[in-house]
Amino acid sequence: MTYVYPALLEAILDTAVDAIIVINEGGIIQTVNPATTKLFGYSDAELLGQNVNILMPAPYHQEHDGYLKNYRETGQAKIIGIGREVIGRRKDGSTFPMHLAVSEMDIGGSKMFAGIVRDISDLKQAQQLLTDINQQLEQRVQQRTIELRNAQAELLKAEKLATLGKVSGGIAHEIRNPLNALRTSTYYLQHAHQPTPEKLQEHLERIDRQVALINSVVTALSDIARLPEPERETCRLDQLIANVMPTVTMPANVTVINQVNAETAPVVSVDPDQLAIVLRNLIRNARDAMPEGGTLTLSAERTSGQVRVVVRDTGVGIAGEELRQIVEPLYSTKARGMGLGLAISKAILDKHHGRLEFNSEIGVGTTCEVHLPAAENLP
Template sequence: MEKAVLLKAIIDNAIDGLITIDEYGIIESINPSACKLFKYTELEVLGKNISMLMPQPDRAHHDGYLFRYKKTGEASIIGIGRELTGLTKNGTQFPFRLGVSEVKYSGRIIYAGFIHDLSREKEAESKLQDYASMLEEQVQERTLSLRETVAVLEQTKIELNLSLEHLRDTVGVLEQTQRELNLSLDKEKELGKLKSRFVSIASHEFRTPLSLVQLSASLIERHALPYENQNIGKHVVKIKEAVLNVTAILNDFLSLEKLDSGKTQTKRDTFNLENLAGEITDEMQIALKGRQKIIYKHRGPGVTIQLDQNLLKNCIVILIDNAIKYSGAESEIQFYTKINENNCTIRICDNGIGIPADDQKHLFEAFFRAHNTGKISGNGLGLSILSRYTDLMKGKVDFRSRINKGTLFILTFPII
């Protein structure tokens, strides 16, 4: 009963729509997100054919599709997914991605449809195309300018060969032309940076599909429990790990872009450091490997400080996540906080692989990874972001590390 209540709570609070139908296309359940998308109440659609939510010609073809699938077993949507158009109660249409799963339960066949609204993605895609076209036009203009500059340079060379008497004047023209060429190349590089920055902003749009994949994997895992199929569980774990890795990479790139563009600003929050550290410790339990443990202790009389709580939490999470990744499955991660009259200190210590001495001077550079990380996942951005967040909060980072003996990081921040 507790699991059923939990599953219902997850479905009712899912950000994407979820509709279940029987083998004849009759709607058996619809969650609040789907009701909001189609602008119907639950009572208005329960017991009705799912085709009421489709514009023509999909509405006319839907029952035939179900009949052919039951007869032949050939699926064009079930287990595959595709983009479709939905019809709301007031007659408006919107694009969405539909993923349909077939569930056999208590001798019945139920089809569960996961509906993700693509309106924002389509709008973002249109804006991206318009912006790319504008960038392409600017690139063409700069290319034409370069060609014209090169043509001037070639003409200048011809004039130099024709008259040695104007050697000094010609050299001056060549130098001026070279400066113009360098300026044009610098503008080209700036356009490249703008385009890269725009792609980073657009990557925000990947977060919602990743959330859908994560939710779907959780639902598959829960529905598969009665069957005790180890292969399903193994692949669901791989899906979740892949989603977490991609999400972490996107978050790191977006954080770096905000830092580079000056969008990251600090704010002073008054909060309980011990409570924050306890919350982080609990949240990081899901990332632990094997029998790893996080040991947290607070030292010092006071626990309330004034810092940017969000940036501080990100710094701590980066260090604990690194400690987990680079330590063995039986290891303990030591996590301490301390407050005195002027400063607060965060210490995170592991007994992992350590950092080679030759690599330590590059540790806070973007995209740098130590030579002994091997196949351990990572993009080399975490410590670079940590260092810049710490600078923004007027703090400092210290560390000590030895190969195969572990690493200690110490963050110190002024609190007055």
């Protein structure tokens, strides 16, 4: 196939998305493409024959002729064949960051220079936004680090040093994944060549989500360590359960059987807000154990100075090894679980001189028992 090369070159200039400016040795503009007039706001007639420094703000405007003179005399190129970030000036006087790549040509024995200009305002804005996010992340990490150190001190005072190794491993596991996602998005934003606004927004939102996830992990750990002493009240279990149930969303394929009624419900002396956390965690776990549907049964009774609350599901069940670890901080059988719900529940019951017990069978379901001392048997 034979091309008419002048026509082809003209078509390339006319359709190029980047601004293309050709100048002679003296810096006088010889030709520009439509992208140039669109970017800088000048017409062809206003640019042709003008010194190219018309497109530069101070101090580049004054220095450009000196660069050309120095190149003619010494042959030392500061930008030719290299490309760099500079500042451009539009006709209305506004400035913007741009990437400029310059190539040298020999046309009929005369040197000419072609500059390709790309507006990088969006990229610079994204980089600044990334810098701001990194600064905020650093501040939040510093703040959470202090809180985590305080939480660790509380753990030591409470003689929980034996579990610190497991907790540390769990923290590393829970935080490493979001940190990897942060690193990936940061690398993309730093190295992407003119990314689309949609891609910029996608990665910035991902960074924000991962920061929030790290924040939630550390906050939950701090909450465990700073759990206040319970403020006990005399409460009926049927009322406590009635208050908790509306706060847990139940799918249509899960049937709830609540056998705790006003006539038979034991009375306990507990902190109602703290015990509500325990009940809510157990009910949510039972619900989540039945993704294909099933039955959740609640019951309570008083036996031998103890009050026993039972939460039973007909879900997938828990294997023996996992059953022995489910109350450890940051251990979870759920794909997206943080592994803190049962750890918090155990910490609350410890302060109430109570305990958790679990029995489970794979494919049959799990029974969780909350044991609390009767009011008159409290120390």
